[in-house]
Amino acid sequence: MNLTVHAPILAIAVPLLGAFALPLWGKLGRSLRDLWLLLVAAATAALVALVAVQVYTTGIQVYTLGAAWPRDTLAPGGFPIRIILAVDALGAFMGLIATLVALVGFAYAARYLAEEEGKTLALTLGTLLWAGMLGMAFTGDLFNLFVFFEVTSIAACGLVGYRTWTSRGPEAAFKTMVLYTVGGLFFLLAIALLYGEYGALNLAHLARLLRGSTVDRVALALLLGGLLMKVGAVPVHMWAPDAYGEAPAHGVVLLVANTQVSLYALFRILFTLYGGLSDPGVGWLVVGMGALTLLVASLMAVVQMDLGRLVAFGAVSQIGFMLLGVGVGLTTVASRPGYGLLALRGGIFHMLNDALAIGLLFLAVGAVERAAGGRNLGSLGGLGHNLKWTSGFFFLGALALAGIPPLNGFASKLMIYQGSFLLSPILSALAILASILLLAVFVRAFQGAFLGPRLGKPDPVPVPMLIAMGALALGVLFLGLFPDLVVRHLVTPAADALWTGREVYLQAVLGR
Amino acid sequence: MIGNLPFVVCIVLVLLGLWALLFRRNLIKVVIGLKIIENGVNLYLVATGYVQGGVVPIWTYAPPDAAMVLPTPQALTLTSIVIGLATTALMLAFAVVIHRHKGSLDGRKVTELSG
Numbered sequence: 001m002n003l004t005v006h007a008p009i010l011a012i013a014v015p016l017l018g019a020f021a022l023p024l025w026g027k028l029g030r031s032l033r034d035l036w037l038l039l040v041a042a043a044t045a046a047l048v049a050l051v052a053v054q055v056y057t058t059g060i061q062v063y064t065l066g067a068a069w070p071r072d073t074l075a076p077g078g079f080p081i082r083i084i085l086a087v088d089a090l091g092a093f094m095g096l097i098a099t100l101v102a103l104v105g106f107a108y109a110a111r112y113l114a115e116e117e118g119k120t121l122a123l124t125l126g127t128l129l130w131a132g133m134l135g136m137a138f139t140g141d142l143f144n145l146f147v148f149f150e151v152t153s154i155a156a157c158g159l160v161g162y163r164t165w166t167s168r169g170p171e172a173a174f175k176t177m178v179l180y181t182v183g184g185l186f187f188l189l190a191i192a193l194l195y196g197e198y199g200a201l202n203l204a205h206l207a208r209l210l211r212g213s214t215v216d217r218v219a220l221a222l223l224l225g226g227l228l229m230k231v232g233a234v235p236v237h238m239w240a241p242d243a244y245g246e247a248p249a250h251g252v253v254l255l256v257a258n259t260q261v262s263l264y265a266l267f268r269i270l271f272t273l274y275g276g277l278s279d280p281g282v283g284w285l286v287v288g289m290g291a292l293t294l295l296v297a298s299l300m301a302v303v304q305m306d307l308g309r310l311v312a313f314g315a316v317s318q319i320g321f322m323l324l325g326v327g328v329g330l331t332t333v334a335s336r337p338g339y340g341l342l343a344l345r346g347g348i349f350h351m352l353n354d355a356l357a358i359g360l361l362f363l364a365v366g367a368v369e370r371a372a373g374g375r376n377l378g379s380l381g382g383l384g385h386n387l388k389w390t391s392g393f394f395f396l397g398a399l400a401l402a403g404i405p406p407l408n409g410f411a412s413k414l415m416i417y418q419g420s421f422l423l424s425p426i427l428s429a430l431a432i433l434a435s436i437l438l439l440a441v442f443v444r445a446f447q448g449a450f451l452g453p454r455l456g457k458p459d460p461v462p463v464p465m466l467i468a469m470g471a472l473a474l475g476v477l478f479l480g481l482f483p484d485l486v487v488r489h490l491v492t493p494a495a496d497a498l499w500t501g502r503e504v505y506l507q508a509v510l511g512r
Numbered sequence: 513m514i515g516n517l518p519f520v521v522c523i524v525l526v527l528l529g530l531w532a533l534l535f536r537r538n539l540i541k542v543v544i545g546l547k548i549i550e551n552g553v554n555l556y557l558v559a560t561g562y563v564q565g566g567v568v569p570i571w572t573y574a575p576p577d578a579a580m581v582l583p584t585p586q587a588l589t590l591t592s593i594v595i596g597l598a599t600t601a602l603m604l605a606f607a608v609v610i611h612r613h614k615g616s617l618d619g620r621k622v623t624e625l626s627g
Contacts (some may be wrong), residue, residue: 081584143588143591147591147595150595150598150599153599154595154598154599154602157602157606158602161606161609164609167610167613167614167624168624168625170606170609170610170613171606171610171622171623171624171625172625173606174539174603174606174607174610175625177599177602177603177606178533178542178546178603181546181550181599181603182530182533182546182549184595184599185526185546185549185550185553188553188557188592189526189553189556191588192553192556192557192560192585192588195557195560195584195585195588196560199582201584241625242625245625246625
């Protein structure tokens with residue numbers, strides 16, 4: 001029996017089981033719990049890497065649950081009604097991002113979280129969120145996408161609000177939960193509409209059946225609305241700065257990865273499910289949301305005095321860049337594939353770069369808060385004298401996020417600028433303006449927190465936290481210096497899976 | 513037209529819930545609004561699976577050549593109800609914590625996070 005066939009489902013099952021067993025191990029002893037978490041994390045990372053290697057070398061991996069043989073996606077009689085996982089290059093790419101972020105987050109959490117402040121709970125919720133993200137990235141079924149969507153929602157809100165002795169955490173969590181739940185219910189209503197019309201839940205099967213009727217369009221609007229709430233695009237972004245500001249730092253990086261995986265679900269629906277119905281209006285809508293998001297969020301970042309909220313608005317604006325890149329791709333890929341694919345690659349590549357750069361910034365903010373006891377830019381200052389590494393990491397992350405060469409943000413933003421220039425030069429100008437605003441914001445934040453006279457003696461930052469930040473900083477530098485390597489081997493197959501790989505995906509699942 | 517009435521009722525429920533979300537400030541009422549939306553969606557799902565004169569979809573119980581209602585939407589609804597239970601419990605727990613800190617459930621009075 002070839003066990004590698006079962007890697008996709010094991011990659012979801014292992015962290016799920018690991019998460020629920022974690023509190024039990026926590027009752028027995030802290031070292032046992034940490035050992036268990038290490039085992040689960042290592043096993044999951046290995047499984048995700050195995051899936052990714054299989055996908056990138058041999059093509060789409062399909063796994064059927066409850067069939068005699070995992071490749072039997074069709075029930076007897078040829079009906080695609082079985083529950084399946086379908087991992088293509090983009091799904092594997094998202095799995096890798098989620099895994100990278102989770103590993104860095106757990107390494108950071110080892111010393112960042114205090115034992116008496118619910119460390120076991122935070123680690124449990126983090127593992128659960130990781131499992132949900134992998135499920136969203138790997139599933140090939142619309143209803144399971146909804147279920148994993150809700151798993152990530154509940155875990156993410158728990159992570160935001162578990163510190164019940166503060167009043168701000170639960171408030172942020174309540175707000176976040178309202179938007180996540182409404183988003184999830186919109187998603188479910190869209191599923192009900194599509195099921196009522198076609199009697200199918202399998203993504204590939206539905207993609208073949210869609211005719212573009214009014215009901216299909218209403219369902220698309222509901223799916224878009226629901227996922228945009230989870231992604232944090234601008235008119236419905238109000239949860240994001242609160243949640244990013246109030247969650248513990250290791251949770252924030254997982255929340256950022258969660259928005260990216262939701263963005264992936266959005267792309268999967270736009271390209272794979274609705275890719276057969278060419279409608280430039282939808283592309284323009286995504287472009288508009290992206291431009292609005294990046295502009296409004298970077299303007300809001302200018303006025304923030306809380307370091308955490310400032311970086312949070314930076315994170316929201318990066319979602320705008322990804323929406324812009326992929327929206328431009330969606331609008332132009334049919335008529336001018338060269339530019340469309342370039343913008344698409346830029347948008348997808350920016351997901352990885354954003355996970356590294358914004359993750360680095362949030363971890364640095366967490367270190368600052370722990371060392372100096374606060375995050376208000378009015379009372380911080382002169383931390384660079386004592387926290388040399390942390391200030392260096394913050395600076396690096398800020399430059400990468402603002403898109404300064406030779407760091408990784410520049411590589412992907414250049415692709416987005418180029419791609420969107422063809423659609424409309426105004427879009428490029430807006431995107432560059434947002435980048436400049438972000439640079440100004442982060443220079444002010446860096447100056448306010450790290451430069452200037454010494455104001456007090458901050459606690460030193462523990463070594464595991466520095467190692468976690470260092471790993472992300474190395475990634476930022478490496479992707480900035482050698483973007484070609486990653487774009488050619490990881491990003492291009494992922495972006496191509498959306499457009500040119502659509503037919504391959506449908507055939508791999510349906511067999512015809 | 514009369515056959516579509518259940519769907520119309522479900523959509524009305526969803527809109528009522530959205531209205532409660534947007535215009536009610538009490539956090540408990542916000543949760544109730546969410547539950548109303550959820551119930552509207554769940555009813556919609558069950559209604560899509562109804563077959564006129566259909567029987568319970570259990571193969572061994574159904575009389576021969578009887579029409580059965582569709583089982584899949586019922587399974588979906590069951591899953592959705594369980595998820596709804598989890599989200600509602602979590603949100604009510606947060607509301608309790610907020611009330612403990614602030615002594616109020618008025619969404620505008622308790623807020624510390626804005627801008």
